[in-house]
Amino acid sequence: MNIPANLRYTNDHEWARDEGDGSYTVGITDFAQESLGGIVYVELAAEGTRLKAGDRFGTVESTKSVSELYAPISGVIAARNTDLDGAPDACNTDPYGSAWMVRISAESSGEFEALMDASAYATHTAG
Amino acid sequence: MTALQRTPLYDAHLRLGGQMVAFAGWEMPVQYAGKGLVVEHEATRTAVGLFDVSHMGEILVQGADAMVELNRLVSNDISKLEDGDACYNVLCHEDGGAVDDLYVYRLDSERWFVVVNASNVDKDFAHMQRLARKPELFHNRSRDFGQIAVQGPNASALLARVSPGDAIGLPRNKIRVHSFRGANLLVATTGYTGEAGFEVYCPPEIADSLWTALLEAGADLGVTPVGLGARDTLRLEMGFPLYGHELDDQTSGYEARVGWAIKPKKLGGFVGSDALLRLQAAGLPKKLVGLELLDRGVPRADCQVLHNGAVVGKVTSGTHSPTAKKPIALAYVPPGLSALGTELSVDIRGQAKRAVVVAFPFVTPGSFFPQ
Numbered sequence: 001m002n003i004p005a006n007l008r009y010t011n012d013h014e015w016a017r018d019e020g021d022g023s024y025t026v027g028i029t030d031f032a033q034e035s036l037g038g039i040v041y042v043e044l045a046a047e048g049t050r051l052k053a054g055d056r057f058g059t060v061e062s063t064k065s066v067s068e069l070y071a072p073i074s075g076v077i078a079a080r081n082t083d084l085d086g087a088p089d090a091c092n093t094d095p096y097g098s099a100w101m102v103r104i105s106a107e108s109s110g111e112f113e114a115l116m117d118a119s120a121y122a123t124h125t126a127g
Numbered sequence: 128m129t130a131l132q133r134t135p136l137y138d139a140h141l142r143l144g145g146q147m148v149a150f151a152g153w154e155m156p157v158q159y160a161g162k163g164l165v166v167e168h169e170a171t172r173t174a175v176g177l178f179d180v181s182h183m184g185e186i187l188v189q190g191a192d193a194m195v196e197l198n199r200l201v202s203n204d205i206s207k208l209e210d211g212d213a214c215y216n217v218l219c220h221e222d223g224g225a226v227d228d229l230y231v232y233r234l235d236s237e238r239w240f241v242v243v244n245a246s247n248v249d250k251d252f253a254h255m256q257r258l259a260r261k262p263e264l265f266h267n268r269s270r271d272f273g274q275i276a277v278q279g280p281n282a283s284a285l286l287a288r289v290s291p292g293d294a295i296g297l298p299r300n301k302i303r304v305h306s307f308r309g310a311n312l313l314v315a316t317t318g319y320t321g322e323a324g325f326e327v328y329c330p331p332e333i334a335d336s337l338w339t340a341l342l343e344a345g346a347d348l349g350v351t352p353v354g355l356g357a358r359d360t361l362r363l364e365m366g367f368p369l370y371g372h373e374l375d376d377q378t379s380g381y382e383a384r385v386g387w388a389i390k391p392k393k394l395g396g397f398v399g400s401d402a403l404l405r406l407q408a409a410g411l412p413k414k415l416v417g418l419e420l421l422d423r424g425v426p427r428a429d430c431q432v433l434h435n436g437a438v439v440g441k442v443t444s445g446t447h448s449p450t451a452k453k454p455i456a457l458a459y460v461p462p463g464l465s466a467l468g469t470e471l472s473v474d475i476r477g478q479a480k481r482a483v484v485v486a487f488p489f490v491t492p493g494s495f496f497p498q
């Protein structure tokens with residue numbers, strides 16, 4: 001399973017990447033896409049939506065199941081990946097790349113630093 | 128809470144990386160590692176899938192009066208069956224609601240093999256015991272059978288390698304005895320995927336070796352184990368009812384569109400036939416329809432169906448069809464809104480998604496039984 005070292009992770013299997021400009025890109029992990037199976041639909045909150053860490057910002061559906069997406073950090077959605085509307089299967093093939101979901105302009109950097117690093121997430125998913 | 132039951136193929140599922148979940152009191156694989164629902168679904172439509180359906184219940188009705196006794200309880204006319212024939216039935220309450228849907232196989236004139244849903248075995252058997260005039264003819268033999276479904280275009284080629292015999296090449300709804308390593312198998316040309324194929328009943332102690340032999344012999348035929356996830360999407364693409372979704376104690380087979388298996392005017396009728404005739408004469412309160420979503424999204428069971436903003440019905444099963452690659456659903460709506468092409472909408476998490484009534488089966492299967 002792929003767990004890039006440069007990302008931070010949540011208990012709910014989202015990843016976040018520091019873009020260095022106060023914004024953070026968010027998606028779901030390789031573990032999440034593998035567990036869900038073929039992803040057929042991604043619904044994301046609109047740009048401008050204000051989120052608290054832990055708020056729902058979207059839904060990912062595989063053929064069988066529905067999973068909610070939760071914001072890793074507080075902030076405002078600065079961008080959402082509209083490519084996923086037409087090609088949700090990218091979540092399965094490229095979860096850390098072209099299947100990024102939203103970019104959040106964060107209120108502070110503290111919440112990002114508090115997320116799990118790659119080794120902690122590897123332990124979390126091994127359980 | 129009672130412990131979950133395990134089928135004789137439990138260890139085989141673990142060896143294959145089956146993701147085990149609770150279903151109808153059983154611990155069953157929903158999908159397999161390295162495969163997954165869509166891969167397993169497509170393999171069944173294009174090659175051959177193996178399904179553990181050992182959780183299903185088997186009831187044997189045995190004796191000189193077996194046919195008459197059983198025919199009084201089930202909806203189809205089983206007096207028409209010859210030895211080795213089978214048919215689909217609804218088991219009905221006195222008021223016409225469905226106790227279960229089931230398959231009846233005539234092994235011979237005095238031995239009738241009834242296969243019922245896992246979740247309903249105890250309820251069905253109690254119903255039969257309560258309403259049969261000769262309850263002593265009914266035997267719950269559910270623990271005595273493993274069951275493996277072999278489904279898809281390559282099913283015949285695969286079974287011929289492992290257990291050749293008379294069932295291969297027959298039309299649908301037949302049952303024959305085959306053998307495997309000295310044990311007798313009951314091999315039926317039935318299934319719930321829409322594909323041609325077999326349902327193989329075996330002694331539980333050989334289920335694992337039969338399953339393993341089928342997987343090993345079928346590598347070049349594209350055989351794959353298939354979990355409950357794809358079993359559900361395969362049957363839903365065909366519009367086959369699933370008890371607890373399209374059929375339940377309050378819903379009749381007419382509403383679920385399986386009227387072709389209901390013969391209320393057969394000689395002597397059956398438990399529930401009078402109520403069903405009255406229901407038909409009075410007009411059905413609801414009708415099962417196929418829906419295709421025109422907007423993006425995935426309809427799921429219990430989503431509300433709307434017409435001009437008002438709630439008019441409910442989705443009973445829904446998914447993103449792996450074959451048609453679009454969102455599909457079965458739903459109950461008033462008969463006045465059941466015509467093909469009727470525009471409705473489905474409430475998915477508070478958003479009304481546009482939908483249209485379409486015919487089902489939603490897809491054409493990849494294989495057909497000989498006529």
